[in-house]
Amino acid sequence: MDEIPWRVFGTLGVALAVGLLIGLERGWHDRDAPEGQRVAGLRTFGLIGLLGGLCALLADAYGGVMLGLGFAGLAATLIVAHFKSSWRTEDYGITSEVASLATFALGAAAVAGHPAPAAAGAVITATLLGLKPELHAWLRRLDRQELIAALQLGLISVVVLPLLPDVGYGPGGALNPYALWWLVVLITAISFVGHFAIRVAGERRGLLFTGLAGGLASSTALTLSFARIGREHAALHPWLAIGVAVAASTMFLRMLVEVALVSPGLLAAAAPVLGTMALVGFGVAGAVLLRPRRAPDRPAGIEGTRPFQLKVALQFAAALAVIGVLSELAGRWLGDRGLYLLALLSGVADVDAITLSLARMTERGLSSEVAVRGMVIAAMTNTVVKSLMVVVIAGGRMAWQVALAAAAMIAGGGAALLLRLGIA
Known part of the structure; x- marks a missing residue:
C-alpha cells in the first residue's frame, strides 16, 4: 500500500x-x-x-x-x-x-x-x-507537385497497404499483394528521401551531394542527366564523373538497405560483396575529388530528382509482380542459371526489383549464395550500362573516368564474391 x-x-x-x-x-x-x-x-x-x-x-x-x-x-x-x-x-x-x-x-x-x-x-x-x-x-519552398506526392505516399502506405491481403497467389505464392505493395512503399519512400535531400542541400552543395542523394532515388536517371550536361560542359567532366561514381556507389548501399528490410538474415551474405563495391566506388570518387581543382557551383541544367508519382508506383508494382513470377518460374525450370539470366536482364534497367524479389525468395528457401550472386550480377550489369551511357552521350574525360570507376567497382565486387566462395 x-x-x-x-x-x-x-x-x-x-x-x-x-x-x-x-x-x-x-x-x-x-x-x-x-x-x-x-x-x-x-x-x-x-x-x-x-x-x-x-x-x-x-x-x-x-x-x-x-x-x-x-x-x-x-x-x-x-x-x-x-x-x-x-x-x-x-x-x-x-x-x-x-x-x-x-x-x-x-x-x-x-x-x-x-x-x-x-x-x-x-x-x-x-x-x-x-x-x-x-x-x-519549408512550406514556402514546397511546390504543388511535392505536396501531391507526399499525399500520394501517405495514401499508398497508410490507406492502401493495410487493406491488402497478406496471402500468396500464383506459382509458389510469389504474388503476395501485401508484400508487393510494401516493397513499393519502401522504394518510393527511399526515392522521396533522395528528392528532399537534394532540396535541403540547396544549390551550393554542388554535384557531390547531388550524386549522393540521386543514388538514393535513381542512379541511372542521374547518370543520364549528368551525361547530357557533360556533352555541353566539358570543363565539368571531372565533377560530373565524381557525381556518377558517388551515385553508383550509393546504389549498392541502397540495395543493402532493401535486403536488410526484406530479409535481414541475408544481409551477412550480401554486405561483404555489395559493401566492397560501394567502398571501391567511393574510393575512386574520393581520389578524383582530392586532385586540386576549383569546385564549381551546381551548374544550370541539373535538376533534382522529382518526387514519385502514383503512376510510377503502379508501374513498379507491376514490374515487381512480373519479376517475382519470372524468378519463381526460372528457378523451377532452369535452376540457378535461370535466376542469373533474369538478374542479368533485369539489371539493364533497374536493380531494385530483382534485389527485392531475390531477397523475398530467400525467405521461401532460396540459397543465400544464389541470391547474392544474382544481386551482384544485376548490380554489375547496371554499372556497365551506366558507363556505356556516359561513353556514348558525353565522351571525353568523363567517359574514361566513369569507365575506370565502373571497372574498379566490378573488379572489387568480383574479388569479394570469389573470396566469399573460397575460390580466390
Missing part, C-alpha cells in the same frame, strides 16, 4: 514536467511580450500539466466526468483569454491555446498510467512549437 502514493507523486511529477517543458518553449517564444499580455507562459503551462494530472487522479476516484469537466473548464478559460488577447493585439493565432489543451491531455495521460508516452508527446509538442520558422520556410 505504501508504494501507491509514491507512484502517484511520480506521475504527478511527470505531469508537471510535461507542462514546464512546453511552457519553456512558449515562454521563450513570447519572452519579449509585456508581463500579463501572454495567454500562458512557463508557470501557467506547468500548472496546466499539473491540472491535467490532478483531474486524471480525481477521475480515477470519482469517474471520468471529472476529467471532462477539467478539460471543458480549461477550454472555456482559453477561449475567453484568446478573444480578449486578439481584440487587443489583432493576433488571431491559436497555437498557444491548442498547446495548452495538449499539455492538459499529456498531464492527464501521465497520471492515467502512460508517463513515457506523455513525456515523448511533450518533447514532440515542444519541438513542433520551436521549429515554427523552419517549418514555415
Whole structure:
C-alpha cells in the first residue's frame, strides 16, 4: 500500500514536467511580450500539466466526468483569454491555446498510467512549437507537385497497404499483394528521401551531394542527366564523373538497405560483396575529388530528382509482380542459371526489383549464395550500362573516368564474391 502514493507523486511529477517543458518553449517564444499580455507562459503551462494530472487522479476516484469537466473548464478559460488577447493585439493565432489543451491531455495521460508516452508527446509538442520558422520556410519552398506526392505516399502506405491481403497467389505464392505493395512503399519512400535531400542541400552543395542523394532515388536517371550536361560542359567532366561514381556507389548501399528490410538474415551474405563495391566506388570518387581543382557551383541544367508519382508506383508494382513470377518460374525450370539470366536482364534497367524479389525468395528457401550472386550480377550489369551511357552521350574525360570507376567497382565486387566462395 505504501508504494501507491509514491507512484502517484511520480506521475504527478511527470505531469508537471510535461507542462514546464512546453511552457519553456512558449515562454521563450513570447519572452519579449509585456508581463500579463501572454495567454500562458512557463508557470501557467506547468500548472496546466499539473491540472491535467490532478483531474486524471480525481477521475480515477470519482469517474471520468471529472476529467471532462477539467478539460471543458480549461477550454472555456482559453477561449475567453484568446478573444480578449486578439481584440487587443489583432493576433488571431491559436497555437498557444491548442498547446495548452495538449499539455492538459499529456498531464492527464501521465497520471492515467502512460508517463513515457506523455513525456515523448511533450518533447514532440515542444519541438513542433520551436521549429515554427523552419517549418514555415519549408512550406514556402514546397511546390504543388511535392505536396501531391507526399499525399500520394501517405495514401499508398497508410490507406492502401493495410487493406491488402497478406496471402500468396500464383506459382509458389510469389504474388503476395501485401508484400508487393510494401516493397513499393519502401522504394518510393527511399526515392522521396533522395528528392528532399537534394532540396535541403540547396544549390551550393554542388554535384557531390547531388550524386549522393540521386543514388538514393535513381542512379541511372542521374547518370543520364549528368551525361547530357557533360556533352555541353566539358570543363565539368571531372565533377560530373565524381557525381556518377558517388551515385553508383550509393546504389549498392541502397540495395543493402532493401535486403536488410526484406530479409535481414541475408544481409551477412550480401554486405561483404555489395559493401566492397560501394567502398571501391567511393574510393575512386574520393581520389578524383582530392586532385586540386576549383569546385564549381551546381551548374544550370541539373535538376533534382522529382518526387514519385502514383503512376510510377503502379508501374513498379507491376514490374515487381512480373519479376517475382519470372524468378519463381526460372528457378523451377532452369535452376540457378535461370535466376542469373533474369538478374542479368533485369539489371539493364533497374536493380531494385530483382534485389527485392531475390531477397523475398530467400525467405521461401532460396540459397543465400544464389541470391547474392544474382544481386551482384544485376548490380554489375547496371554499372556497365551506366558507363556505356556516359561513353556514348558525353565522351571525353568523363567517359574514361566513369569507365575506370565502373571497372574498379566490378573488379572489387568480383574479388569479394570469389573470396566469399573460397575460390580466390
